[in-house]
Amino acid sequence: MNTMKYFLLNNWIFISEAARLAGRNLVASFFWLVSAVAGTSFAVILMMLQTGFKNALEDSTTSVIDRLDGDLFIVSKRMYILAIPQTFPLRRIEAAAGFAGVKSAYPLMIENRRTSWRRSGDGVSRRIRVIAYPPRSDLLDIAEVKATRDAWSAPETALADSLSKPHLVGRIHTGDVSELSRRRLKIVGMFSLGTDFHNDGTLIMSDANLLRYVPERAGSSRGDDRIDIGVIKIQPGYRIDQIESAIAAILPGDVRVLSKAEFVAKEKRFWKRVAPIGIVFDIGVGVGLIVGMAICYQVLFAEVSDRLAEFATMKAIGHTELFLGLAVVIQALLLAAISFAVGLAISAGLYRLAHAATGLPMDMRIGDAREILALTIGMCSIAGLLAASRLKTADPAALFK
Amino acid sequence: MNRVYEIAILMVETARVAARNALRGGARSAIAVAAIGFALLMVLLQLGFLNAVRITGTNLYNELDFDIMIVSPNYDELYSPGDFPKERLVRAKSLASVVAARPVFTSFGMWRCPPYPFDPAEHREKPLLKLLGLERPPQPLQRRELLVIGIDLDDNPFREPVRSRIEAEKSKLKLAGRVLLNERSNPEYGWPNRSRFHDWELNLTAVEVVGGFFMLRGFGSDGSLICGDRDFGAILGRDVDDRVNLGLVKVVPGTVQSTIKALQQLLPNDVWILSREEMIRMESAYWVELTSTGMIFSIGVLVSLLVATIVIHQIVGADVRRRLAEYATLRACGHGATTNHAIVVFQSLIYGLAAFVPAVAGALGVYRLTEDATRIPMRLTTENLAIALATAIAAGLVGSILALGKLRSADPADLM
Amino acid sequence: MLLDPKVQISKPPDSFDDRLAIDAKGIAFSFGSGDSRTPALRGIDLAIERGEIVVLTGPSGSGKTTFLTLAGALRSVQEGSLHVLGRDLSKLSGREQKAHRKRIGFIFQLHNLFGSLKAIENVRMAAILRPDLEGGSIDSRCRNLLVELGLGDRLNHLPARLSGGQRQRVAIARALVNRPELILADEPTASLDSESGEIVVSLFRKLAQGPERTTVVIVTHDPRLLDRADRVVRLVDGRVESNTRRSRNTVVTETDN
Numbered sequence A: 001m002n003t004m005k006y007f008l009l010n011n012w013i014f015i016s017e018a019a020r021l022a023g024r025n026l027v028a029s030f031f032w033l034v035s036a037v038a039g040t041s042f043a044v045i046l047m048m049l050q051t052g053f054k055n056a057l058e059d060s061t062t063s064v065i066d067r068l069d070g071d072l073f074i075v076s077k078r079m080y081i082l083a084i085p086q087t088f089p090l091r092r093i094e095a096a097a098g099f100a101g102v103k104s105a106y107p108l109m110i111e112n113r114r115t116s117w118r119r120s121g122d123g124v125s126r127r128i129r130v131i132a133y134p135p136r137s138d139l140l141d142i143a144e145v146k147a148t149r150d151a152w153s154a155p156e157t158a159l160a161d162s163l164s165k166p167h168l169v170g171r172i173h174t175g176d177v178s179e180l181s182r183r184r185l186k187i188v189g190m191f192s193l194g195t196d197f198h199n200d201g202t203l204i205m206s207d208a209n210l211l212r213y214v215p216e217r218a219g220s221s222r223g224d225d226r227i228d229i230g231v232i233k234i235q236p237g238y239r240i241d242q243i244e245s246a247i248a249a250i251l252p253g254d255v256r257v258l259s260k261a262e263f264v265a266k267e268k269r270f271w272k273r274v275a276p277i278g279i280v281f282d283i284g285v286g287v288g289l290i291v292g293m294a295i296c297y298q299v300l301f302a303e304v305s306d307r308l309a310e311f312a313t314m315k316a317i318g319h320t321e322l323f324l325g326l327a328v329v330i331q332a333l334l335l336a337a338i339s340f341a342v343g344l345a346i347s348a349g350l351y352r353l354a355h356a357a358t359g360l361p362m363d364m365r366i367g368d369a370r371e372i373l374a375l376t377i378g379m380c381s382i383a384g385l386l387a388a389s390r391l392k393t394a395d396p397a398a399l400f401k
Numbered sequence B: 001m002n003r004v005y006e007i008a009i010l011m012v013e014t015a016r017v018a019a020r021n022a023l024r025g026g027a028r029s030a031i032a033v034a035a036i037g038f039a040l041l042m043v044l045l046q047l048g049f050l051n052a053v054r055i056t057g058t059n060l061y062n063e064l065d066f067d068i069m070i071v072s073p074n075y076d077e078l079y080s081p082g083d084f085p086k087e088r089l090v091r092a093k094s095l096a097s098v099v100a101a102r103p104v105f106t107s108f109g110m111w112r113c114p115p116y117p118f119d120p121a122e123h124r125e126k127p128l129l130k131l132l133g134l135e136r137p138p139q140p141l142q143r144r145e146l147l148v149i150g151i152d153l154d155d156n157p158f159r160e161p162v163r164s165r166i167e168a169e170k171s172k173l174k175l176a177g178r179v180l181l182n183e184r185s186n187p188e189y190g191w192p193n194r195s196r197f198h199d200w201e202l203n204l205t206a207v208e209v210v211g212g213f214f215m216l217r218g219f220g221s222d223g224s225l226i227c228g229d230r231d232f233g234a235i236l237g238r239d240v241d242d243r244v245n246l247g248l249v250k251v252v253p254g255t256v257q258s259t260i261k262a263l264q265q266l267l268p269n270d271v272w273i274l275s276r277e278e279m280i281r282m283e284s285a286y287w288v289e290l291t292s293t294g295m296i297f298s299i300g301v302l303v304s305l306l307v308a309t310i311v312i313h314q315i316v317g318a319d320v321r322r323r324l325a326e327y328a329t330l331r332a333c334g335h336g337a338t339t340n341h342a343i344v345v346f347q348s349l350i351y352g353l354a355a356f357v358p359a360v361a362g363a364l365g366v367y368r369l370t371e372d373a374t375r376i377p378m379r380l381t382t383e384n385l386a387i388a389l390a391t392a393i394a395a396g397l398v399g400s401i402l403a404l405g406k407l408r409s410a411d412p413a414d415l416m
Numbered sequence C: 001m002l003l004d005p006k007v008q009i010s011k012p013p014d015s016f017d018d019r020l021a022i023d024a025k026g027i028a029f030s031f032g033s034g035d036s037r038t039p040a041l042r043g044i045d046l047a048i049e050r051g052e053i054v055v056l057t058g059p060s061g062s063g064k065t066t067f068l069t070l071a072g073a074l075r076s077v078q079e080g081s082l083h084v085l086g087r088d089l090s091k092l093s094g095r096e097q098k099a100h101r102k103r104i105g106f107i108f109q110l111h112n113l114f115g116s117l118k119a120i121e122n123v124r125m126a127a128i129l130r131p132d133l134e135g136g137s138i139d140s141r142c143r144n145l146l147v148e149l150g151l152g153d154r155l156n157h158l159p160a161r162l163s164g165g166q167r168q169r170v171a172i173a174r175a176l177v178n179r180p181e182l183i184l185a186d187e188p189t190a191s192l193d194s195e196s197g198e199i200v201v202s203l204f205r206k207l208a209q210g211p212e213r214t215t216v217v218i219v220t221h222d223p224r225l226l227d228r229a230d231r232v233v234r235l236v237d238g239r240v241e242s243n244t245r246r247s248r249n250t251v252v253t254e255t256d257n
């Protein structure tokens, strides 16, 4: 018991002493600290930014689906991603609406090929996405959109996304009157949804309205109108999966029924499989990590080299390499902590800038921040261990001259 | 003459010192070169991504043979070009300086893709890709969108080598429902299984793949095919005799500007007339500056340049600072500041070049990996090489000269 | 010369003697191998008693430093036998060497203090190796020693804010704080003025005559130290040229300088 206590006390002294040495060495040279933190924190920023872009890519593809207020969704059998239009006749939804347990079934249209918005300033027309549905259905769960329902129910009116890219679709404000596909359109309100990799701006209007602008969507009868998504809400007390399979059983083979989770998963799966651009950002993170490790190693190696005689003296008086290595690694960890904090702060600013410039969702996720913190600590401690191996070359015999 | 000789001697001498510093630096030099190399690799990678965005805007136009392009004023970008009356091309041909005025039709179409793996029995795993989680998952038969390019088969608008590929299959293509598939399309479109799969469909019309051509893929579409204008009209429901998407004009050499002026007078203002350079510049600018993809990779390039600059600046600066005493001694021996500056200039050159070579080699490897995994075209351009090299040298120079500045401000007594 | 050159020490005892701090027999040591082999020591026989203050002199390159590194177990013996503080150095493992070194205080010509640590913290770095030593807490041991070396008002200074001599005294404090049984010093007073040098030597003397009977081996050319030594050993070309013992009772007074 006593020896145990003695052992702990003994080691506690060494650990605290190593930490003190590490801390003092860290701040000993202001220049060293600034350049070490600059190099390491920029590696952190690079990793954060790449992760942010990756999330933006993933999140933006499902931003509309995420906001759809429904339990089940009818989509065309051919639809493989929402951004590429695949329509089916409205009749399919009407068939589903009569089901026991179905509270409501509404059509939603997304048009992004045939609609172009005339910029008010220079009159140039740019493609814009239009989401259309019956205003009273409140299909999109966005507060501004629900609140202005009456205003955009009127013909030739729409809401505009304030996050649309100004340099493509122009700056749009409430009250603007311009043309959508050569027909008059008045903007009666704003909302915020954001862009994605296919769409640079978004308008919301009533389904009846969209048929005026894109008459090609109208069928010979109302049941033939071409729509993109049927949004179904289920009455409380019914099981979603049961109704899902019941509806799927009666609907013809040109459509399929998806729950929200399935819909989101389908979209994400496609991007992951076919256009794995996310990998580009993973590679970016990887390279950032290696650069960070290299710079960290370089600064710590220089640090150890500069103090090699001091470390050798410590060896001469009986300190172990482990103790000295501990000091180097603690210094690396302190460097990691400071660099992460600095990198996090700067990245937060950059995220905001990127969000403003692209309209893409750029959110710092706690999980990602934690992951990057772990990577930073890992990268610095490996660099620290490598630099500490330099201590082996500290020869106390060479100190006597 | 004497002065020149002196300078030459000084140059050789300082270069020798710099080389010796770098070579004898041992582990430190090696680490410095490695760190700079990784920083440059990172820059090259981000530049490669951005270049892939640029390729998106130029992949088709680079293959097309034209001096002047006529498009609709509603032209956004290649994948949303708008259209204009075909009659404008007929009128353009009436100009003496116009050699040819050819229509090109573009549209998205739905392509029926074969399943993957086509034959499960033959399926072979790729261990490396599997390890990285990049292996292609199985995929049933499905329809996917691709870019359809319609041309007048008797008036081929393509340059070599696509031109010959079309000419070779011309007689087949003239039969209804025959297309050429881009070999570089996403493999999901079925090029690898062209000999075994026969149930191709474009927009619900059965077609046959009679050959391939080679065009880089971009972020705009994952695949592309070429067909005759008759097929284009029939399958996609477009009146190819009435309206066209792109008008490609060839002129007598040296008459581009004058022809543009003449065309502007000749044609009504329902068309835009652009030179080849303007067209390609505009299209790249659209993809690089206006799309989210372009912006994101531009930010990536900027940040990576910044990181690399800091890293290199820091490393070369630290190296010079380490030898500050030697530089101080040189000055004490009566050498001017020029000698020291010349040494650090040479030294950053040596470091920059020494790091550059492995960085380029590494970048080529990472490009390969990226292209295999993401199917984004990764090309190393001379322009990007120059940017990376210039970054290495400039950042190293600034770093070392700033460090030398410290020498000037240092009190010689501090060296005691 | 203040030393008595006549008092020669007799042949060193043939067998190991516990009263001896260092017992060297036929020590030879060469650097390098093959063609570049340079002999530094060519057969050193030397016995140093506990509590002795020995000055090692000789021309540059004569092997003084090499001998110190061997005695301090910083290098391994190649030829001959070397007993230090009762241990046969040729039989020590690397780990035992390290443990052995804790009994020795090293003073190098360059102070090698951590520039980032205050004077007292630099001493602490050594003091923590022997937390069990008597004489108060680690901190008070460090403080007392620095005060004794005339640095009472410089405890919390960084080395950059100390003079060369003050830095050297901090380094000496670091070597002495664990009350080593043997002190090996290479040119320790080169950067000290006579007053500080005096303080250091008096401290050595006090340790040598104290209950621990610390042995001190100093390599120096400093004539001020020669007359404070119990013995002066002169090396030439890797051999002991002379080994002169001053009589113990001749105590040099302050005015004797």
Ligand SMILES: Nc1ncnc2c1ncn2[C@@H]1O[C@H](COP(=O)(O)OP(=O)(O)OP(=O)(O)O)[C@@H](O)[C@H]1O
Pocket (backbone or CB within 6 Å): A401, C031, C032, C038, C039, C040, C058, C059, C060, C061, C062, C063, C064, C065, C066, C067
């Ligand atoms: N690390 C080494 N490698 C090779 N030879 C060495 C080394 N250290 C010392 N020597 C050689 O060994 C011999 C003895 O050197 P040593 O350092 O012991 O001399 P010294 O007596 O301490 O000299 P000084 O008074 O100049 O310090 C010299 O000839 C020297 O050149």
Ligand SMILES: [Mg+2]
Pocket (backbone or CB within 6 Å): A400, A401, C064, C065, C186
């Ligand atoms: Mg010596």
